[in-house]
Amino acid sequence: MSSIKADVRRYIEDNFLLGAGAAAPGDDDSFLEHQVLDSTGFLELVAHLEETYGIKIGDDDMVPENLDSLNAIEAFVQRKQGGAE
Amino acid sequence: MSAQPLGPAVLNYDCEAEAQRICEWIPRVLTQRLRRRGLVVAISGGIDSSVCAALSVRALGPKKVFGLLLPEQDSSGFSTERGRLLAEHLGIEYQVHDIAPALAALGCYTQRDEAIRRVIPAYGEGWKNKIVIAGGTEGGINFFKLVVQSPAGEQQTVRLPLKEYLQIVAATNFKQRVRKTMDYYHADRLNYAVVGTPNRLEYDQGFFVKNGDGSADLKPIAHLYKTQVYAMARHLGLPEAICSAVPTTDTYSLPQGQDEFYFALPYAQMDLALWALEHQRSAEELGQALGISTAQAQRVYDDIRAKRRATEYLAAAPELIGDGPAQAA
Numbered sequence: 001m002s003s004i005k006a007d008v009r010r011y012i013e014d015n016f017l018l019g020a021g022a023a024a025p026g027d028d029d030s031f032l033e034h035q036v037l038d039s040t041g042f043l044e045l046v047a048h049l050e051e052t053y054g055i056k057i058g059d060d061d062m063v064p065e066n067l068d069s070l071n072a073i074e075a076f077v078q079r080k081q082g083g084a085e
Numbered sequence: 086m087s088a089q090p091l092g093p094a095v096l097n098y099d100c101e102a103e104a105q106r107i108c109e110w111i112p113r114v115l116t117q118r119l120r121r122r123g124l125v126v127a128i129s130g131g132i133d134s135s136v137c138a139a140l141s142v143r144a145l146g147p148k149k150v151f152g153l154l155l156p157e158q159d160s161s162g163f164s165t166e167r168g169r170l171l172a173e174h175l176g177i178e179y180q181v182h183d184i185a186p187a188l189a190a191l192g193c194y195t196q197r198d199e200a201i202r203r204v205i206p207a208y209g210e211g212w213k214n215k216i217v218i219a220g221g222t223e224g225g226i227n228f229f230k231l232v233v234q235s236p237a238g239e240q241q242t243v244r245l246p247l248k249e250y251l252q253i254v255a256a257t258n259f260k261q262r263v264r265k266t267m268d269y270y271h272a273d274r275l276n277y278a279v280v281g282t283p284n285r286l287e288y289d290q291g292f293f294v295k296n297g298d299g300s301a302d303l304k305p306i307a308h309l310y311k312t313q314v315y316a317m318a319r320h321l322g323l324p325e326a327i328c329s330a331v332p333t334t335d336t337y338s339l340p341q342g343q344d345e346f347y348f349a350l351p352y353a354q355m356d357l358a359l360w361a362l363e364h365q366r367s368a369e370e371l372g373q374a375l376g377i378s379t380a381q382a383q384r385v386y387d388d389i390r391a392k393r394r395a396t397e398y399l400a401a402a403p404e405l406i407g408d409g410p411a412q413a414a
Binding site: 032035039040042043044046047062063067068 | 219220221224225226227228244246247248250251391394395
């Protein structure tokens with residue numbers, strides 16, 4: 001697994017699942033559909049991504065296509081780091 | 086029986102029959118459950134608290150209803166003006182208590198302004214602010230923007246980082262909680278119960294502050310859609326200034342509509358969406374009724390469900406292990 005996905009999965013486990021027994025999301029699982037994150041949770045996640053990967057997430061980036069699964073986040077962060085956007 | 090076409094008419098109801106039902110319920114609840122002698126109603130000048138106060142007076146008479154007007158430094162002057170108008174119209178005893186000094190002592194304004202200055206360093210004396218919601222209705226993820234206006238009238242808008250957003254909201258929530266403290270001071274003094282004034286949309290969607298405006302002994306209009314509350318205001322013959330008041334939060338210093346801050350759509354459309362969801366109408370049908378796409382209507386449904394989940398704890402009793410200790414009957 002990529003380090004981005006592993007890091008974000010660990011972040012979700014540490015901050016949102018809190019060892020309560022829920023399974024960590026699979027790579028393509030929607031955080032919204034599986035009720036892993038609510039809107040405040042996404043804001044926490046965005047702050048974590050900006051801080052950890054040194055990227056700036058704009059208003060237009062705040063869409064499920066970029067942030068709603070581990071795979072989506074990995075692709076999004078890599079695009080941001082590569083300066084593609 | 087064919088389903089009623091989805092449109093504003095689904096919210097029509099018999100105001101007089103409903104007013105009678107509520108006014109029979111209030112004294113029954115007061116005597117059998119709450120064991121109190123009257124009602125305290127905090128009057129904001131808006132439609133919901135005005136209708137609650139009017140129904141309270143109709144149920145108990147003006148001598149058993151005490152009105153409270155609780156402005157602070159960000160309140161619109163129109164709110165207090167309309168509140169006084171209503172109290173005079175209903176003939177109730179009322180008190181105006183400026184809660185700004187209490188809020189200042191608690192740090193409400195300084196904590197809020199400190200968080201704002203972390204994102205807009207120039208913010209200071211004479212500036213105004215509000216928070217607006219963004220993202221959700223365009224298919225994105227909900228987030229919040231801070232809008233500030235300098236004394237010269239120039240506006241700036243920035244997306245709020247989580248920490249600053251939470252601090253601004255936490256500081257602002259002092260307002261609703263201090264108001265509730267005042268409600269209960271007077272309720273204890275008079276041996277009255279406190280009326281909570283949410284309408285169905287607010288109650289369903291968790292648009293209230295826990296232990297603030299969410300706290301009350303009875304909530305007489307929590308089953309009525311906001312559209313129905315406006316109809317009730319007219320039925321009860323409330324002053325025109327109140328019947329035509331535009332719903333605002335009256336919490337931030339810049340004018341802020343409730344739909345800017347919290348709801349996906351203006352209240353009349355939100356009412357219809359909530360009714361449609363509760364009556365299992367499809368997103369396609371809602372979209373046609375509101376003049377929006379099926380995808381947009383689906384996002385409104387999703388947003389309603391998401392807000393229900395996110396705010397469920399606001400109205401819940403504290404969690405206990407097991408059944409907890411037995412409550413006295």
